[in-house]
Amino acid sequence: EPEVTQTPSHQVTQMGQEVILRCVPISNHLYFYWYRQILGQKVEFLVSFYNNEISEKSEIFDDQFSVERPDGSNFTLKIRSTKLEDSAMYFCASSEVGSSAGELFFGEGSRLTVL
Amino acid sequence: GNSVTQMEGPVTLSEEAFLTINCTYTATGYPSLFWYVQYPGEGLQLLLKATKADDKGSNKGFEATYRKETTSFHLEKGSVQVSDSAVYFCALRANSGGYQKVTFGTGTKLQVIP
Numbered sequence: 001e002p003e004v005t006q007t008p009s010h011q012v013t014q015m016g017q018e019v020i021l022r023c024v025p026i027s028n029h030l031y032f033y034w035y036r037q038i039l040g041q042k043v044e045f046l047v048s049f050y051n052n053e054i055s056e057k058s059e060i061f062d063d064q065f066s067v068e069r070p071d072g073s074n075f076t077l078k079i080r081s082t083k084l085e086d087s088a089m090y091f092c093a094s095s096e097v098g099s100s101a102g103e104l105f106f107g108e109g110s111r112l113t114v115l
Numbered sequence: 116g117n118s119v120t121q122m123e124g125p126v127t128l129s130e131e132a133f134l135t136i137n138c139t140y141t142a143t144g145y146p147s148l149f150w151y152v153q154y155p156g157e158g159l160q161l162l163l164k165a166t167k168a169d170d171k172g173s174n175k176g177f178e179a180t181y182r183k184e185t186t187s188f189h190l191e192k193g194s195v196q197v198s199d200s201a202v203y204f205c206a207l208r209a210n211s212g213g214y215q216k217v218t219f220g221t222g223t224k225l226q227v228i229p
Contacts, residue, residue, distance in 0.1 A: 033216065043159065043204060043219040056216055091158060093217075103149060103208075104217050108158040 002026040006092050006107035013082055014115055021077045021110045023092030032075045033093040033104060034067065036060070043091070049075065082114045117142045121205050121220035128195055128227050136190040136223045138179075138205035146207040148172075148181050148188040149217070153202045162190075162203070195227045 005024045013019050025032050034046040047057040049067055066078045075094075079086055089111050093104040122137040140146065150162040150172070163172030168183035177192045188205060205220040 035219075042221040045216045045218065048216050093159075103147070103161050103164055105161070106151075106159040 002105075004092055004094055004105050004107035006090075006110050008110055009108065010111045010113070012113045012115065015084060016081050019079045019082055019086075019112060021079075021090050021092075021112070023075045023077070023107055024073050025075055025092065025094030026096075026105055027073070029094035029096050029105070031055075031095045032067075032069070033095075034077045035091045035093065035106075036088040037091065037109075038085075038088045046077075046090075079112075082112075084114050087112055087114045117146065117207055117209060117218045119205050119207055119218055119220035121203075121223050124202075124222070125224040125226055128225070130197055130227055130229050131194045132227075134190070134192040134195045134199075134225065136203055136205075136225070138188045138190065138220060140186050140188065140205070140207050142186075142207055142209055144209045146209050148179070149206040149208070150177070150179055150188070150190050151204040151206055151219070153204065153222070155201070159204065195225070197227045197229055200225055200227045 007022045032049040035043050036046055037043045045058050047061045047067055048055045064080045068076050089109045091109045092107045095104050118141045120139050147166045149164045151159045152162045153159050163174040165172040165181035168181055171178055171180045179188050179190045181188055202222045202224045204222045206217050208217045
């Protein structure tokens with residue numbers, strides 16, 4: 001069964017460092033998303049991406065964050081200068097064009113720990 | 116804007132007990148509704164879904180009915196097992212085309228004890 005894959009599964013970084021989280025969405029999906037979940041808290045929307053541009057972003061997604069689809073398969077989230085409060089589980093998701101239900105398929109997540 | 120409200124957890128039940136986790140929503144248009152499950156240390160998995168009023172989603176013994184009149188999508192299971200221990204998220208997506216994001220509730224932690 002097709003699945004969304006994310007790397008790394010866990011990254012530890014120092015405050016102020018740049019981090020890139022990678023995602024390979026399901027191959028025929030064209031909508032891509034990043035969500036995050038601070039430990040024990042709700043799942044928060046960060047950004048959605050379609051047709052090579054951001055289609056929607058939340059207030060969390062400030063200038064420190066960027067997304068890119070550098071090739072035909074990867075979808076990346078970059079945090080330019082990490083802060084302690086960026087420590088969270090980051091989930092990538094994708095969905096199909098024209099799906100009437102519009103369900104998102106999530107990856108296993110990348111746990112980011114900022115020290 | 117769209118929002119989802121779930122009952123506060125944690126919910127602790129004995130094995131074979133009946134489960135209900137309440138979920139209500141506020142949305143413009145006609146949303147699709149979902150329940151996602153997150154097992155300890157894992158990602159989010161779609162548990163079930165419903166796309167229109169009166170639809171019933173079901174999977175693994177869980178079910179939820181899309182009630183437009185009460186704007187609810189309560190999750191139920193007749194007999195829970197220890198393996199059902201997880202966090203359950205109610206979610207919605209506005210079903211008016213395009214690329215609307217999925218909005219999640221705060222999650223309800225379920226703990227089933229033998």
